Amino acid sequence: MYVRPESLSRDFIVERKTQTVTDAGRKAVMFQPTGNHLKGVLAEAKTLEIERWKQLQHPVTHTIVMKGGRCPAKIGDRLVLGGRSFYVQGIDNIGALSIFTQIFAEERSDTNA
Numbered sequence: 001m002y003v004r005p006e007s008l009s010r011d012f013i014v015e016r017k018t019q020t021v022t023d024a025g026r027k028a029v030m031f032q033p034t035g036n037h038l039k040g041v042l043a044e045a046k047t048l049e050i051e052r053w054k055q056l057q058h059p060v061t062h063t064i065v066m067k068g069g070r071c072p073a074k075i076g077d078r079l080v081l082g083g084r085s086f087y088v089q090g091i092d093n094i095g096a097l098s099i100f101t102q103i104f105a106e107e108r109s110d111t112n113a
Contacts, residue, residue: 012038012064012079012086014072031078038073040066040103042081053104058089060104069098079105 015031022028045053045060053060064079064086071091073079079086086105094100 008041009039010042010081012040012073012081014038015078015080016074017076017078034072034077036072038064038066038071038079038103040064045104049104053089058104059106060089061107062086062105064103064105066101066103067099069093069101071101071103073103079103084109 014034014036016034018030018032020028020030042062042064045063049063050060073088073091075088075090077088079088084107086107088103088105090104092102092104094102
């Protein structure tokens with residue numbers, strides 16, 4: 001059996017963050033589906049990447065690598081994969097060649113996907 005990178009791809013739903021004001025006057029954050037999907041390979045972040053992003057005050061637990069340089073997600077968006085949710089902390093166009101894009105994300109299990 002041959003394993004190719006294409007066979008490891010997962011389909012993520014992209015949700016955009018919107019802020020609203022509740023009846024009590026407090027700000028509330030909601031995520032609305034954008035209708036866009038992102039197909040990428042999910043992996044745990046390396047220790048060096050985790051420490052680097054922690055120093056920037058943006059915790060990272062996973063990386064997602066997708067083909068192409070045009071990413072449908074933006075920093076602050078939420079990516080949903082089944083019952084799991086990942087918050088986009090950073091996006092890197094690897095080598096500025098637009099062949100692959102690396103997304104740095106934090107998995108959160110305390111929120112509803």
